[in-house]
């Protein structure tokens with residue numbers, strides 16, 4: 001099967017081709033027939049927030065996303081609002097309770113704004129769930145059909161770390177805009193004159209933070225239950241400052257569209273950023289979402305113009321001769337990166353440019369990464385030291401370090 005044949009509807013709609021996705025997110029060809037749990041790609045990231053109306057506005061006005069689908073009291077939903085937003089192949093679903101008895105209200109009370117469901121597109125929901133159940137996974141929802149006049153969506157859900165889940169979705173027999181119960185909807189929001197058509201094209205990776213000692217168990221879960229393979233392994237000493245540390249392992253599905261770095265805190269002299277997340281999120285969950293762009297300079301400038309704040313990078317990062325020697329030539333002058341605080345990393349396959357926002361909610365939990373890949377399939381390990389030091393300065397200001 002060629003890369004072109006593996007494109008999903010969202011990617012075709014966004015006019016992305018296989019070569020672009022190979023460059024953007026590291027998509028590779030693979031044979032699904034021997035995979036016990038074939039995953040095609042991301043379906044959507046489902047957020048629970050305290051105010052879905054305003055968060056949906058934020059993702060449109062600041063992140064340039066487009067409202068496409070809606071559910072709420074006007075459509076018969078007495079429990080919550082749901083706004084479906086797109087940017088290229090990426091789909092976010094923003095939900096917020098308007099009934100105080102909604103389970104979403106309980107979720108928000110416990111966790112604050114965050115991602116409850118990393119929904120994945122699979123060609124055969126029943127086959128995946130049969131394998132997962134036989135492997136001892138917790139099935140939250142057995143396979144079932146959701147049907148309306150547009151056809152049928154087959155779904156099921158698996159529990160993963162904390163209160164996070166993977167809903168498995170097969171839309172092959174459905175032509176509606178999202179799911180039964182949702183209706184197509186556009187917004188009156190108008191992009192600023194000269195704004196890029198979109199600021200990011202796809203989700204690159206979603207990081208999970210788990211408790212001390214739990215990382216290997218979750219890596220093993222993704223290997224055994226979902227057939228993911230390990231992409232890279234970091235050890236605590238590699239990503240540690242004198243004061244805080246983490247361990248991270250990256251798992252990926254067969255075609256590498258879906259990658260999950262899994263972090264656990266490592267012991268340090270002070271509180272690790274992972275500990276801070278676990279404390280404020282009240283347990284494990286999704287820490288950051290990396291958004292793939294092919295023009296990180298324009299994306300960062302546009303986000304900053306809308307008031308999005310990024311972690312600062314010390315000037316010393318750009319002046320370090322060892323870094324300059326290591327990264328070699330990149331497509332833009334270092335000065336352009338320095339003025340924006342964009343980080344560079346290089347490995348044997350190429351390089352990447354990346355930058356991290358500050359947490360986007362009230363709690364110091366979930367945040368975004370922007371990533372522009374040029375061959376590198378890594379996650380910026382060479383930048384972890386600089387990044388950690390920047391995060392620690394922020395923690396220090398919050399008094400949680």
Ligand SMILES: [Fe+2]
Nearest residue numbers: 207290369379
């Ligand atoms: Fe990342």
